[in-house]
Amino acid sequence: MGVFSRKSKIMSRISLKYVLYILILLSSTQIFAQKIVHHTVKYGETKYRLSKVYEISIEELERQNPEIAKGLYAGQELTIDTSYSVPKRDPEGNYIKYLVKKGESKSLIAKRYNISIAELDKANPDIQEELFAFEYIFIPVSNEVKKAEMNNYSDTSTDHTASVEKNLDNSSTTFDSEEGRNSYVNMVSSIKVNKEIALAILFPDTITSNTSYGDFEKGAQMAIDSVKSLGLHVTADYFNLKDVVKSGDYSSVVNYENVISLCNVKATSSIINKSSKKSNLVYGSAVNGVLEASDYNVLFALSSDFYRQNKLLGYLTSQNGNIIIINDEESTLNEHILKMYPQIKILTSDNGIVDESEFSSSLASGVKNFVILNTTNVNSIINTTNFLLPKSGSYSIQLASFRPLSEMVSSKISIKRYLVLKLIYTEFEGCNQKDTSYRQSFTNVYKKKYSAKPTDASVFGFDITFDFLVRLAQGEDIKSQLGKKTKYVSVPFEYTNVGDNVFTNSALKVYELIDYNNSKELK
Template structure:
């Protein structure tokens, strides 16, 4: 407890100093009698440099004008979003460019230097007591935070400050500068959480030479730009970049003119974050905390951890929205994971006046709540569950996660868009689930090329023997990609498929498509998944290296002294997106597509008149890592 209190004090004292150091540019309100010349002289910059920062200023400034000026206290190495956080543990605290780490049992100098990528000399230089007393359990040691210098230099070389004007949005700014909203948030991590504020100073790309036609932009590569930064800027994959520009396979160089897709006009518009003035919302959360038990077992109770993590993420979203001017009143109920208790809670008359109710978590409890609130005001948000909700007759019900049927539809759309006469092989199983998937996809696959047979590999005596894979392999064409489709999630079936396809010779080019990836895949060797270029759909995808996630993780650590789980991210994403939409209109369907830290939102009407989010990522194994391809 003593060490934890020490860390909290360090956090408190380091906060104000760090806050002033992480902005390269700030705003300044012009006083009576000041001119560009007098302001530039006081800041020790030239009038030319000051006017360059403020292109809207023609000749001079007037009293009360807001202009951009350099921040004298700016320290680029104070920006945690450029830090390497791989070794940071759940109880570690980051303050003023240092990680404060409490030494755990069995930790050694070697293990700590290896985990945090520091030398023993660096540790001893920052913790002089180590040279005298050595390393001991319970000590709090300072570890220098590693900052990526090259990324900082690239950002400074390729960006310029921009003053946010009234009524501007992320969408309008990103469109004006020819970039994606995601890249704008990557340049400015704080707007991913807090949104845009009038007179904010944000970073935007330095305008480059571009020529626009219906399909493509011709883009001039800027100083220090990389393949990664350009693909992020235009929201495309590296494979798409290479297909359009084979010459960049040898590397990206400053001054190159490259072709990129003109993705700025989408079929469905992007949702624009905007909170009207004086907006007030009331939401309730119904989560299974089981708070009436004698003790709470966080180590052994997975459901308790899911509920708590989800709730913590939601609180961060609400804090962020309040800073943007949204008034939010929230009431939390403990359903105890009980159908009758959930039903009783939903009978409270005051709930009819709420804008939304998030929860319960499980479908049986959602049904109980839905029946009582069918004709009320609030939307009922069913989080986490992917089961079919279409049998619930309630047009206020919102299924936040896409169903398995949505997964199949999105995957088939991706397959149709990328088919180029590959051989198609469906691997069946004996289960009813496999038969249903087979019936669902076989007609669509056959329609891709009616003149080419879709091959089927079926089990014999309940499983597929290795010899059967070998015999089947001899029937496949060489020098052509073979696309395999799995139709079940049975562990034994998955083992048969991947343990055999995963050892096919390198001469055989193959790709395996699945229609879900659940816990039954945990026992499959990742090397086999990588070997077969496994593709699968998912409701969520968290890029742990993205600026948005790093910013969220930083806030989460400071508030809760631990690393956020995927459910923490989902709690944030759902709450933030829902309240942003409700602030504009209770109609979720016609507000466009949005993407948060790890979730895409694209709401449509389901077959029963309710609402479902069909935002699905198609993910592929790229070596041992995963990446989004749609």
């Protein structure tokens, strides 16, 4: 997987309500002043939905983007001037203006504010049965509730972009209002300013040799710029491990106490073990390898192949089904996994093709057949699903993947295949919801800085680097900070001790794809 001191002035402004603003705000960027919104159309979105989200008429939306007059399609890039927006007129009485969050329904909001759905409909005669994320609605409340809510959630600004961002600030202490999410904490306000941190980031090859390396580096640099604006002194250097090994000169790398590595465990250890400091190491990708013990603190930020494979297989074996794994020539199963799950059947594709007779004999009647793709090879995926789809009438079949959905979808593979076969996959909590306002805020800043859209690798680079630096800046041993749950643009961090000084991000979940826009959590 490819993959991302102005003490008195800054600290006086920090409050938990504005952490995310500070987190992604570069010193020269004023995203809240923007009137122009760049929107990427997602599966299932309609012009009606966008008109509600941006409080703009469909006619005005089409005038600004004439290419959508005949319809929308996923991936279209729209430019929306929100200065033409026509905000809803406030009703009379005590109301708060509320920004609907992803997954919220009328019944959920009515229950939260102790009102009836009929009262909600009366205050919002134009809303549909299904609410849209980021749509504004009015909620009738008592005067006391209004005063309290105005301090926390509501926003009376008529500028759509500003109001989305401000609402984002107001909810940043819990990151959203879903049940259970308030367990995430903010550590920014407790950093020790003026602390000096030296950081090394290791790549397997040159940054230009792999697009994801460059994207990770850009996200990491944004994180470094952000923590510098908070008063930290950070020096960071990037190393090509291939060149370091070739030269035999390890001195430039081993002097760093804090390291982020995108290399596998074996290669990274060969370098880090030469250092006498051996302080803190974070793996910034889902690398190959597993550690049971270490002389220094090791964090698997995106887990590792072993933990991902074990997470999915643990769930599937609990379903008492028949498990078949499709490997390609470049994919491997961790040796520990092979010992833990001796009952699984493993088939290897040759140039993307699995022997059909062998595949057929591996399927079992009377139980669910879970077919796991241990590959992102397009030919392997197409050939495997081509074989399974007609078999689904005779066998109970469900597709699965060790990889996140973002790595399985490409222009050459229709997502319909995954929908029909009800793909089960591993992903970090929340990362399967790409249309959150947090990611959009990050996208706005990233586009302005790099004139390009951020990729998942960019987000990983930012989140992993920012989280690592903030934990290091608490003024205590980083190990004492690992019990705290955090989340920034996309990735949640919830470290669990899995060995001597070894920790993995246990926010990894198992999801099932249910439609173009949504997945449900299974475990």
